[in-house]
Amino acid sequence: MLLAFSFFAFLLPEFQGVDQARATLYARSEEAVPDQETLDAISEELGLDDPLLQRYGRYLGDVVTGDFGDSTISRTPVAPQVWRATVVSGTIVGLAIGLAVAIASVLGVVAAANENRWPDRVITAFSRVLVAVPIHVLTPLLVYVVALRLGLVPTSGWGTAKHLVLPVTALAIGPIALFSQVVRSEMLDTLEQPYIRTALAKGLRRRRVVWLHATRVSLVGVLTLGSLFVAGLLGGAVIAEVILGIPGLGRLLHDAVKASDVPMFQAGLLVAVTVGILVGLLSDALSRLLSPPERER
Amino acid sequence: MRCHDCSARRSVSDEGPDLMRAWLVDRWLALVPVTVVVTFLVWWWFTHDPNAIDLGNRFARPSFDTPLGTDELGRDLLTRIIAGAFITIGAATIALIATAIIGTLLGTLAAWRGGSAGTALMLATDSIVAVPEIVVALIAVSILGTNLTALMVAVIAAGWLPFARLSFEIVGRLMASDYVVAAQMTGVGPGRLITYTLLPNAARPLIAHAFLRFPGKLLLLSGLSFLGLGPQPPTAEWGAMLARGVDELERHPWVPLMPGLAIVVTGYAAASVGRRIEQPIIQRPTN
Numbered sequence: 346m347l348l349a350f351s352f353f354a355f356l357l358p359e360f361q362g363v364d365q366a367r368a369t370l371y372a373r374s375e376e377a378v379p380d381q382e383t384l385d386a387i388s389e390e391l392g393l394d395d396p397l398l399q400r401y402g403r404y405l406g407d408v409v410t411g412d413f414g415d416s417t418i419s420r421t422p423v424a425p426q427v428w429r430a431t432v433v434s435g436t437i438v439g440l441a442i443g444l445a446v447a448i449a450s451v452l453g454v455v456a457a458a459n460e461n462r463w464p465d466r467v468i469t470a471f472s473r474v475l476v477a478v479p480i481h482v483l484t485p486l487l488v489y490v491v492a493l494r495l496g497l498v499p500t501s502g503w504g505t506a507k508h509l510v511l512p513v514t515a516l517a518i519g520p521i522a523l524f525s526q527v528v529r530s531e532m533l534d535t536l537e538q539p540y541i542r543t544a545l546a547k548g549l550r551r552r553r554v555v556w557l558h559a560t561r562v563s564l565v566g567v568l569t570l571g572s573l574f575v576a577g578l579l580g581g582a583v584i585a586e587v588i589l590g591i592p593g594l595g596r597l598l599h600d601a602v603k604a605s606d607v608p609m610f611q612a613g614l615l616v617a618v619t620v621g622i623l624v625g626l627l628s629d630a631l632s633r634l635l636s637p638p639e640r641e642r
Numbered sequence: 643m644r645c646h647d648c649s650a651r652r653s654v655s656d657e658g659p660d661l662m663r664a665w666l667v668d669r670w671l672a673l674v675p676v677t678v679v680v681t682f683l684v685w686w687w688f689t690h691d692p693n694a695i696d697l698g699n700r701f702a703r704p705s706f707d708t709p710l711g712t713d714e715l716g717r718d719l720l721t722r723i724i725a726g727a728f729i730t731i732g733a734a735t736i737a738l739i740a741t742a743i744i745g746t747l748l749g750t751l752a753a754w755r756g757g758s759a760g761t762a763l764m765l766a767t768d769s770i771v772a773v774p775e776i777v778v779a780l781i782a783v784s785i786l787g788t789n790l791t792a793l794m795v796a797v798i799a800a801g802w803l804p805f806a807r808l809s810f811e812i813v814g815r816l817m818a819s820d821y822v823v824a825a826q827m828t829g830v831g832p833g834r835l836i837t838y839t840l841l842p843n844a845a846r847p848l849i850a851h852a853f854l855r856f857p858g859k860l861l862l863l864s865g866l867s868f869l870g871l872g873p874q875p876p877t878a879e880w881g882a883m884l885a886r887g888v889d890e891l892e893r894h895p896w897v898p899l900m901p902g903l904a905i906v907v908t909g910y911a912a913a914s915v916g917r918r919i920e921q922p923i924i925q926r927p928t929n
Contacts, residue, residue, distance in 0.1 A: 477910035479861040481868040481881065482902040485888045493892055580774030584865050588888070598777065599869055602784045610784060614777065621773035 434593035441516035453528025475522035480581040692725035722878040737797040745805025753813035775800035793872040853916035857909040
């Protein structure tokens with residue numbers, strides 16, 4: 346799968362109609378007045394006239410050894426920039442997932458334990474509204490309230506712990522809304538089970554039973570939905586990073602598309618897709634391990 | 643528990659039909675203000691130009707002449723929101739329908755052929771599920787450029803997988819059912835089998851799924867447009883309007899607020915409809 350995608354990424358410039366010889370020339374020298382001779386020389390050097398498969402083989406070799414080429418805009422190697430951006434995005438997305446799972450589990454359990462009473466009503470209503478609030482509406486709102494009005498954190502940028510607050514909150518709210526509903530319905534299912542009734546009949550306190558099972562339910566839930574969450578968060582990270590001026594992978598991709606910086610875009614895509622696929626496989630495997638009915642299938 | 647009891651009691655008693663009638667009258671009465679509002683909006687839309695610039699009237703507060711205020715070029719926000727509704731909701735709807743058709747066809751074909759085609763599809767869906775839609779859409783935009791058509795193609799390219807997966811599962815189950823086996827044994831051809839037997843039976847869960855997916859399409863579309871990867875100015879697309887308005891958040895909050903609200907309200911409404919349709923089917927979305 347990854348191989349297929351790397352071939353696609355390699356072919357991207359062909360689809361985009363970018364002349365790689367021209368782009369490379371521009372990447373190397375300021376005076377970008379290309380004459381045919383120089384272009385031919387560069388084509389020769391890059392081997393652009395070789396058969397497609399041979400070029401793909403070379404590209405793949407480069408990528409595996411960590412050479413993603415030079416950016417056609419900043420004229421510097423792509424790999425370290427992509428790596429830095431990935432770390433930044435990874436930090437934000439990781440924190441957001443942690444925060445979302447923690448808060449959503451508590452909210453979901455509280456809602457389920459108080460089914461159809463006011464805590465449940467409030468939590469459900471809030472989460473339904475919040476699910477419909479997209480990140481590009483939410484983030485400016487947060488900037489306005491938290492950064493401009495309250496002045497608690499800087500409006501944009503990266504580097505200190507305070508810079509983490511806005512992106513992590515913006516990214517976490519959507520999953521909190523969604524996941525608390527999942528935990529709620531899973532909890533309700535669980536509370537109907539015979540073994541819960543047995544436990545209650547044996548005289549265990551209801552509160553204790555609820556929280557014991559809540560842990561397992563929310564763990565299984567987050568793992569089965571894990572790949573979806575990561576996909577949603579990475580997607581949201583693109584928009585949040587652009588608005589908040591955070592040098593992450595999402596903004597890197599966005600900038601590369603806008604500037605038609607092909608090597609940068611190729612590298613960013615490969616990283617994003619690889620991460621996506623790995624997370625998908627991992628969460629699949631883990632959820633199979635953790636939940637008995639899945640294992641039997 | 644209490645709720646089950648009271649609903650049961652209510653349906654047994656004689657006041658059932660009366661309540662029903664009262665409920666219907668309520669609903670029809672609600673149509674009166676809705677009609678008035680819609681008529682007003684249509685009239686407003688016909689008498690105003692969404693791109694008319696009035697530099698003397700920049701950043702006007704919401705008032706009688708400009709009910710939602712004006713933006714940085716003095717353009718009337720109400721007119722632009724209405725024009726944007728056609729663009730944003732229209733594009734999202736068309737993209738959603740195309741996604742549903744493409745995904746369903748692929749899923750149905752894979753399930754009908756079975757074997758390696760099915761395995762390939764499931765492999766593809768399993769591994770791409772965790773790749774953000776927006777990244778897929780970025781690829782499409784990078785190839786096709788920034789305009790409304792490219793944006794719609796991007797949204798379609800990013801969204802067919804869930805439909806393929808769902809239809810694959812449903813049709814796969816149908817293929818094993820007695821009446822499909824019977825149909826095949828009586829010599830019904832593949833084209834007839836798919837159009838008359840498989841698709842009608844798979845339609846309902848797929849349609850419910852489509853409604854549930856609509857907010858996602860709306861958000862993806864307006865999100866990409868927000869990033870400047872969609873239709874270019876002066877197109878009155880909600881996401882693009884929001885992006886331009888965000889700069890004015892501090893001094894003229896209504897400029898970003900109006901398109902933002904439009905996106906949220908539309909998304910919420912579509913999600914509510916989706917929940918309503920989904921309820922009787924008791925089936926959770928597969929991914």
